[in-house]
Amino acid sequence: MNEQEARSLLEIADDELILGWRDSEWTGIAPFLEEDVAFSSIAQNEIGHARAIYELLSRERGTTADELAFDRSPGEYRSARIVELRLPEGERTVARHYLYEQADATRLERLKQSNDPAVAGLAAKIDREEAYHRMHAAMWFDRLEHEPRFTAALDDLQPLLDAGRDEHTSELQELWEEMTMVRRSQPVGTAW
């Protein structure tokens, strides 16, 4: 893989790990059961994608997937600001989902054309699963596209998708504390 692909893969993995974490915050408390199941399942997929990408990158870098996922400082993550936000509002969660899945499809399409079979193959595999996320996002977009609360959320969140990845939100720091707590605590008897 070339340097640009490695950079893109790390961005995707960081986005999916963090978005997966945020989506999982709906487990048990979504407005209705179908969306509880949907966001929990999407979260599970996204974290699975992050893990597979971290594993691929860690082989190149002589490290491990866990080290890449959890041993960096918050400032070293390459996530987009849009995925970092804790969004307790349903319409903002759906708006983020819609914006994110569209942007994700574009970069996966590019990686599917890679000359490196490990990169192209993994991107294609992830994309097959993402097709279902896109369907879910499109279904909600069709229902809500004329709802003022939803369109306001889209307008509000779009700039956070386009903003660079060098600066992060304060919410990433809070999430990082939660996300790495178990690993940092090194419980007795663990080896990682």
Add this chain to the structure above:
Amino acid sequence: MTTEQVWDALAEIPDPEIPLISLVDLGVIRDVAIENGTVRVDFTPTFLGCPALEVMRDAMAERIRALGAEPEIVVHTEDSWSTDRITPAGREKLRASGFAPPAPREPNAPTLVQLQSNVFRCPYCGSTDTRLENIFGPTPCRSLRYCTSCRQPFEQFKTI
């Protein structure tokens, strides 16, 4: 030891989440090779976030050790598993146990319009008068549908 013996042993491992079908039925084992007392299994994960993958890998390693060989399980994340790899026997076992088997994969990704169409057959009564309840279900590989004819909700394998 022959590769047939290894395939037979692997065919006895149930899928951890749908124990009615085996890992061989599921089509996740691409190849088996024996060399100098090591058995290499080429394994293609289904959904990347599926928590059953570790269980499958460990179960395969355990069976191979029981045959007296050293296992080497190679996980291929660059290979896109497809529901088209589920064997005909596996599909029949799924149907018999109340899971609607996946539709064949087409060149393009499946669409919401397809999922909302009424071509999916209820595994209980055989009616196609069924509707999509949720794209997502209890595991990454399944959707939820409802049969209007026999009023039974059922799980539909996602085509991937």
